[in-house]
Amino acid sequence: MILTACPNPSVDKFLSLSSIKPGQVNRSTGEAAFPGGKGVHVALAVNELGVASHLAGFWGGPTGQWIKQMCSRQGIDSSGPAIDGWTRTCLTIRSGKELKDTEILEHGPTVTERDLHHxxxxxxxxxxxxxxxxxxxSWPDGSPDQVYQSLGTYCEDPRFSVWIDASGDRLKQAIDIHPYGIHVNTTEARSLLGREDTADNYARxxxxxxxxxxxxxxxxxxxxxxxxxVYHAYCPVEKVISTVGCGDCLLAGxxxxxxxxxxxxxxxxxGTACGAANCLRPDLGMLYRSDVDDLRKKVTCNKI
Known part of the structure; x- marks a missing residue:
């Protein structure tokens, strides 16, 4: 079993519009909702790849319960406190070239010290x-600056491998506990290390x-x-439908x-095949194992 913690889950909602007219009523031409948040995406992808996954999170109101129910339908057990407020909703808008895959992320609820303990x-x-x-x-409001310190015991224990995907100040705090693995994009690495460099040098x-x-x-x-x-892996994708959650699916791989x-x-x-597989379907932050199996044959991977 792989244990995934998602401190700030969300309902990921896809909204399609033919165009957007500012200051006027705009009607969508299609919408769909998916369980979301980076850790939720990871847990769903791990499960789809055939490995048992448990999901820990903060669950607020009807939206939080909906995410848990949707994960349960996929065979994923979840735990963590029910909190005041509603779990956030995040929108991905598609409307022509200008707003294609534009994301609007709600702030989310605030947690208490008691919530964090649970x-x-x-x-x-x-x-x-x-x-x-x-x-x-990300972490909800109310989380302490050094929230990752609670993982320190696991990082020090050779029986455990702790992976962290974070950004900004949270990433700076996370590296203090020296996790086993870190997953970031080049923008996040550049901000952390404070210099312009190549992706392979960031990894080193x-x-x-x-x-x-x-x-x-x-x-x-x-x-x-x-x-x-250092290995560089690349997988061509002829038609990208959505890139939302690609990094999360890659981490799951x-x-x-x-x-x-x-x-x-x-x-x-x-990992690269999983990230690419996420691009092939309209389901936000999700992949299909059959796609992963096909794409693994197309991945180019070289040591550099």
């Missing part, structure tokens, strides 16, 4: 059933803070680094690869 309690209760823990995404530099560093560079693919070197004892190169190939 959240970490949920993580602790499930940690004994796994050696892989992933904490992915991040090894000062972790054992495995995954840096994604958009269409240029994945740079995966460890003490064994890395986790599943590690869970199955794959080499660094094999992890890079699987």
């Amino acid at each position: 959240f970490w309690e949920a993580v602790d209760q499930k940690a004994g059933q796994t050696n892989l823990i992933c904490v992915s995404g 530099a991040l090894l000062d803070y972790c054992e495995v560093a995954a840096v994604t560079d958009g269409a240029d693919g994945l740079y995966l680094a460890s003490g064994d070197g 890395l986790l599943v690869g590690q869970h199955k004892g794959a080499s660094l190169r094999e992890m890079a190939v699987l």
Whole structure:
């Protein structure tokens, strides 16, 4: 089992419009809702790849319960506190070229110290059933600055591998606990390291803070680094329908690869195929195993 924590889940809603007229009534031509938040995407992708997944989060109001129900239908158990307020809704708008895949992210609810205690309690209760823990995404208001310190014991224990996907100040805080793995894109790496560089050099530099560093560079693919070197993996996608959640699906592939004892190169190939698979369907932040199986054959992966 892989344990994924999603501190700030969301209802991801797709909204299609033929055009947008500011200051006027605009009617959508199509909409759909999906369980979302970075950690939720990771858990769903892990499950689709055939590995048991447990999801810990903060769940607010009817929207939070809806996400849990949708995950349960996929066979994913969840835990964590029910909190005041409603879990956020995030919109992805498609309207012509100018607003294609424009995202509007709600702020989300505020958590209390009691909520945080129950959240970490949920993580602790499930940690004994796994050696892989992933904490992915933003944190709700009310979370302390050093919130990742609660994972310090797991990072120090060689039985566990803790992966973190974060950005901004949260990423700066996360590296203090030296997790096993870090997943960022080039923009996030540039902000953390404070310099302009290539994606492979970002990955190498991040090894000062972790054992495995995954840096994604958009269409240029994945740079995966460890003490064994750096691999660049790339997968062409002829028709991209949506890129929302590609990084989350890629991270799920890395986790599943590690869970199955794959080499660094094999992890890079699987992760890249998963990220590419997410582009092929309109389902936001989700993938299909059949697509992953097809795309793995198309991945180019080289050590650099």
